[in-house]
Amino acid sequence: xxxxxxxxxxxxxxxxxxxxxxxxxxxxxxxxxxxxxxxxxxxxxxxxxxxxxxxxxxxxxxxxxxxxxxxxxxxxxxxxxxxxxxxxxxxxxxxxxxxxxxxxxxxxxxxxxxxxxxxxxxxxxxxxxxxxxxxxxxxxxxxxxxxxxxxxxxxxxxxxxxxxxxxxxxxxxxxxxxxxxxxxxxxxxxxxxxxxxxxxxxxxxxxxxxxxxxxxxxxxxxxxx
Amino acid sequence: xxxxxxxxxxxxxxxxxxxxxxxxxxxxxxxxxxxxxxxxxxxxxxxxxxxxxxxxxxxxxxxxxxxxxxxxxxxxxxxxxxxxxxxxxxxxxxxxxxxxxxxxxxxxxxxxxxxxxxxxxxxxxxxxxxxxxxxxxxxxxxxxxxxxxxxxxxxxxxxxxxxxxxxxxxxxxxxxxxxxxxxxxxxxxxxxxxxxxxxxxxxxxxxxxxxxxxxxxxxxxxxxx
DNA sequence: GATGATTTGTACGTATGTATA
DNA sequence: ATATACATACGTACAAATCAT
Numbered sequence: 256x257x258x259x260x261x262x263x264x265x266x267x268x269x270x271x272x273x274x275x276x277x278x279x280x281x282x283x284x285x286x287x288x289x290x291x292x293x294x295x296x297x298x299x300x301x302x303x304x305x306x307x308x309x310x311x312x313x314x315x316x317x318x319x320x321x322x323x324x325x326x327x328x329x330x331x332x333x334x335x336x337x338x339x340x341x342x343x344x345x346x347x348x349x350x351x352x353x354x355x356x357x358x359x360x361x362x363x364x365x366x367x368x369x370x371x372x373x374x375x376x377x378x379x380x381x382x383x384x385x386x387x388x389x390x391x392x393x394x395x396x397x398x399x400x401x402x403x404x405x406x407x408x409x410x411x412x413x414x415x416x417x418x419x420x421x422x423x424x425x426x427x428x429x430x431x432x433x434x435x436x437x438x439x440x441x442x443x444x445x446x447x448x449x450x451x452x453x454x455x456x457x458x459x460x461x462x463x464x465x466x467x468x469x470x471x472x473x474x475x476x477x478x479x480x
Numbered sequence: 481x482x483x484x485x486x487x488x489x490x491x492x493x494x495x496x497x498x499x500x501x502x503x504x505x506x507x508x509x510x511x512x513x514x515x516x517x518x519x520x521x522x523x524x525x526x527x528x529x530x531x532x533x534x535x536x537x538x539x540x541x542x543x544x545x546x547x548x549x550x551x552x553x554x555x556x557x558x559x560x561x562x563x564x565x566x567x568x569x570x571x572x573x574x575x576x577x578x579x580x581x582x583x584x585x586x587x588x589x590x591x592x593x594x595x596x597x598x599x600x601x602x603x604x605x606x607x608x609x610x611x612x613x614x615x616x617x618x619x620x621x622x623x624x625x626x627x628x629x630x631x632x633x634x635x636x637x638x639x640x641x642x643x644x645x646x647x648x649x650x651x652x653x654x655x656x657x658x659x660x661x662x663x664x665x666x667x668x669x670x671x672x673x674x675x676x677x678x679x680x681x682x683x684x685x686x687x688x689x690x691x692x693x694x695x696x697x698x699x700x701x702x703x704x705x
Numbered sequence: 706g707a708t709g710a711t712t713t714g715t716a717c718g719t720a721t722g723t724a725t726a
Numbered sequence: 727a728t729a730t731a732c733a734t735a736c737g738t739a740c741a742a743a744t745c746a747t
Contacts, residue, residue, distance in 0.1 A: 264547050264548075265547070265735075266735080266736075267535065267735085267736095290712080291712075291713070292711095292712080300736080300737090301736060301737045301738075302713095302737085302738090303528075303735080303736055303737065303738090304735085304736070304737095306532065306713090306714090307531065307532055307535045310492065310532050310535055310536050311535055311536065311538075311539045313536075314536045314539045314540055315539055322490070322743095323712085323713060323714075323742085323743050323744065324712085324713075324743090324744065324745090325712070325713060335628070335629075338627045338628060338629045338630070339629050341627055341629070341630070342627060342629040342630045342633060345570070345571070345574035345630065346570070346571075349570035349574075402563045402566055402567060403560070403563060404560075404563045404564050404566070404567040404637070405563070405566070405567045405570065408567060408633060408637070412629070412633070490713095490714075491714080491715075492714085492715095515733080516733075516734070517733080525715080525716090526715060526716045526717070527716080527717085527734095528714085528715055528716065528717085529714085529715070529716095531734090531735085547722090547723090548721080548722050548723060548733085548734060548735075549722090549723065549724085549733080549734075550733065550734060707747100708746100708747085709745105709746085709747080710744105710745085710746080710747095711743105711744085711745080711746090712742100712743085712744080712745095713741100713742085713743075713744085714740105714741080714742075714743085715739105715740085715741075715742090716738105716739085716740080716741095717737105717738085717739080717740095718736105718737085718738080718739095719735100719736085719737080719738100720734100720735085720736080720737095721733105721734085721735075721736095722732105722733090722734080722735090723731105723732090723733085723734090724730105724731085724732085724733100725729100725730080725731075725732095726728100726729085726730080726731095
């Protein structure tokens with residue numbers, strides 16, 4: 256799932272990936288203390304790889320270090336989360352614009368299929384499934400820009416807010432809205448309409464931002480102590 | 481200069497900053513081997529902080545790791561550099577758009593002053609000075625978006641390409657072009673014209689990309705081994 | 706406010722793996 | 727191809743700082 260350390264061997268990178276996944280999946284809630292020896296025990300390694308992993312996670316922004324007091328899973332204020340979504344909006348919109356011009360034929364086909372799957376999930380009222388398809392659709396568009404730097408940046412940001420956006424599709428109404436927005440985006444991309452693809456993706460993510468911040472206000476407080 | 485690790489104490493972060501600076505300044509050329517013991521000696525610390533620093537630099541993208549063979553200063557192919565500039569263009573353009581709406585009065589004033597300084601440097605034919613002012617102007621616009629996530633992302637990318645864009649203003653003609661583009665950008669921002677600010681900043685960085693890649697084709701080859 | 710316990714930060718030793726002759 | 731040299735990767739020990747009592 257996580258693409259964080261540019262795939263190599265090494266215990267530190269392995270530990271880094273596993274912690275990153277647990278954070279993204281919400282198993283490690285924001286504000287959770289990350290004790291080096293505990294983690295070392297949990298992954299059956301010494302403290303050294305754990306320390307290196309935590310340092311990497313800190314530079315990724317998934318973890319926050321406090322001087323001589325160890326690491327915490329990063330938490331965000333509502334304002335910070337909002338800024339994050341704004342940044343993601345800018346990046347994904349850029350990705351969508353480039354995707355409109357650069358998508359290969361098979362990629363274009365897959366984009367259409369994913370969107371169709373989204374419709375089925377929506378009509379079935381399957382929230383989990385829609386969320387999964389939604390993720391894949393966005394991933395397809397991001398990858399479709401064919402610019403590794405942009406892709407990496409965008410996915411990095413998405414990973415950082417992953418644990419904060421779980422409740423995105425709680426309301427069924429938001430799913431219908433989301434699908435309608437996806438339609439505009441997908442159609443624009445397939446029509447190679449760069450301006451519309453950019454604009455629609457941007458407003459789509461602004462809408463998602465509002466949907467999220469409405470639901471998750473209480474997490475934000477850093478429960479440091 | 482470098483803002484890499486979110487300012488804390490600790491030798492690892494100190495070493496990280498210093499190495500990052502040396503890379504950005506070109507003292508450590510792309511492809512240079514980063515020997516742990518050598519660096520440890522140079523900074524008068526043990527290998528541990530150096531290792532942690534290198535791991536951080538690797539996740540920042542300034543350094544690449546080869547499995548069980550240590551770290552190298554990251555180098556880029558012309559294609560990768562191009563993609564990098566494209567990504568920077570998207571980000572800075574977004575910053576410019578937000579800056580047009582969010583700049584405070586003192587910030588707006590400073591922006592005008594910086595641009596005026598650029599004109600003086602250009603008229604004096606002072607390449608070094610123009611390059612410095614150029615840097616400050618871009619930094620002012622980036623900071624002016626008032627979105628920490630966007631700012632951090634953009635500056636991170638700029639740092640990664642810093643050592644590759646040193647020759648940007650070799651040709652005096654490029655300075656004149658650059659200044660003219662800056663004029664369009666600054667005027668748009670000061671007029672709160674979001675569309676123009678975005679468009680002009682984007683094309684400005686595309687132009688800079690071309691200017692750079694024309695000059696620096698040979699560095700790109702990864703001189704591994 | 707001082708002392709003890711816990712945890713991070715740094716240093717160093719050993720083993721494994723890669724490159725060279 | 728085998729062996730040697732060498733640097734990295736991991737583990738462990740010590741020191742310093744923070745938190746709790």
